[in-house]
Amino acid sequence: MKINSSPFRSWSCAVVLFSCVAASQGAAAPASAQPKLVVVIVVDGLPNEQLQRYRDQFGQGGLRRLLDQGASFSNAHQAHGVTVTAVGHAAVLTGAYPYQHGIIGNNWIDPATKKSLYCTEDTAYTYIGEKTNPGDGTSPANLRVGTLGDEMRYASGNRTKVVTVSGKDRGAILLAGKSGTAYMYMDATGNFASSTYYMPSHPQWVQRYRAGRPQDRYFGQAWTPLLADSAYALDASNAFYPDKEGVSQRFPFLYSSKSGKPDTEYFKSLKTGPYLDELTLAFARAAVEGEHLGRNPAGVPDLLGVSLSAHDYVNHAFGPESKMSHDHLQRLDRMLASFFGYLDQRLGMDNVVVVLTADHGFTNTPEFSRSRHIDAQRLDGKKMIAALNAHLSAKYGIDELVVATSLPNVHLDGATIEKRGLRRDDVEQAAARFLLDYAGVAQVYTRTQFDTGAVVDTRMGILMRRAWNRQLSGDLMVVVKPYWYFGTGTTGSSHGTPYTYDTNVPLLIMGKRWIRPGDYGQYAEVVDIAPTLAHLLRVRLPAGAEGRVLTEIVR
Secondary structure (H helix, E strand, C coil), rough: CCCCCCCCCCCHHHHHHHHHHHHHHCCCHHHHHHCCEEEEEEEEECCHHHHCCHHHCCCCCHHHHHHHHEEEECCCCCCCCCHHHHHHHHHHHHHHCCCHHHHCCCCECCCCCCCCCEEEEHHHHECCCCCCCCCCEECCCCCCCCCHHHHHHHHHCCCCCCEECCCCCCHHHHHHHCCCEEEEEECCCEECCEECCCCCCCHHHHHHHCCHHHHHHHHCEECCCCCCCCHCCCCHHHHHHCCCCCEEECCCCCCCCCCCCCCHHHHCCCCCCCHHHHHHHHHHHHHHHCCCCCCCCCCCCEEEEECCCHHHHHHHHHCCCCCCCCHHHHHHHHHHHHHHHHHHHHHHHHHEEEEEEEECCCCHHHHHHCCCCCCCCEHHHHHHHHHHHHHHHHHHHCCCEEEEEEECEEEEEHHHHHHHHCCCHHHHHHHHHHHHHHCCEEEEEEEHHHHHHHCCHHHHHHHHHCCCCCCCCCEEEEECCCCEECCCCCCCCCCCCCHHHEEEEEEEEEECCCCCCCEEECEEEEHHHHHHHHHCCCCCCCCCCCCCHHHHEEE
């Protein structure tokens, strides 16, 4: 896939880079040169533009520390076309694109049953000490390749410890890989729990932590703005965030419940606001202490993955242009400063490498975009598919030729198409032509186009081809117009497209002894993180890795 005058890499280039990485790993450095702990932080739903727009308001010890003392890439991307949480998290430590790692969405259609499958569901395992509902995420079974953490454990004879924590099960499980240990926030109880995939019961340190019930401490507390009113002067008007069913969409936000005590209603409400991230980082500290991360008696590096989920929930509710999103990022900056201060005291940051990125960005709310004279809408996917089925029925005399959807993927009834003697390519093209005339649709790709290599090497074509998995993806992939997204609500925003507001994410790497600090304008991808860390740690690349070593930042 050779592309002239483009930041995208050719497949041949990837092979050369792989060879160069392998050669560079042959020169061994003293064992003392390795970091004691690698901390990989994923801020769910953080567009790079927010990091840049608000950087002057950050304190000294958190995001500003990463920006000043680390390497910062302004042109870094989640370089695949379906920019959602699971896909982005899978990319971070596999270094792979969806066509290889197999995580093609938060949900997708099971090819055998034609029913929706959740990215980390596995009925063979349950949460430890918590109720497990159908479809809950309990294992990495659907992840088809390994991660950096898996390679670290392989290289050390399983002596390396890999621990991950997140407000979402998919955030923790897809960072932990096949052989790490994931802990996730439980909506019903506010606890963090692992699953029986990893262990039969929680270790003592987790049991002690849960017994303290830190999740109850925010009951009756309010989320209020951190900064002076003048700091939010450029944020969007409250007119774009109308109240919903009597629920206030304005500061202050009170965390309580109708029962008057901590319960499921309260624990779920904590997710939209700063306190879920506070709890996640508190559990991460407990994991450092309980697992002695960074003080491995075998003298090998450990890995801590922290996925901070709340920014995604805030942006979904209010949009990235909102005062709420702005304030949440400022609060997250202060939380990270406290966490880095803890690592300083515990291990000394000279012994730690920190990576911070995001799983995807965000588009603005359609109401805000339209106020700037931009065509923006929410596209009702059910209505679109109903119209498509009606069109195909009129053309072919067959009802319900679309048998399942998990947008942007659309699955056709292949058995009926074959039985009626129709050409699959003809039906795909007929469906694509109809959808291309549907309001809000920018592009449609077909299975035949992907299979035959007929997708043009535009930026969008490359990203969508990387997002398409032959065994799992649909017969059609539908791309909405810029600033549109699939949705039926009347408030908030979303993500999931190949446009830069969804792909351009922060990429910050800090490690005084290993990383050259500075602002870097070179094109970079999130899949570059795993190869770069593998190079620093002198371990084998994950099997599906296609990123490059960011040699420009390596000392």
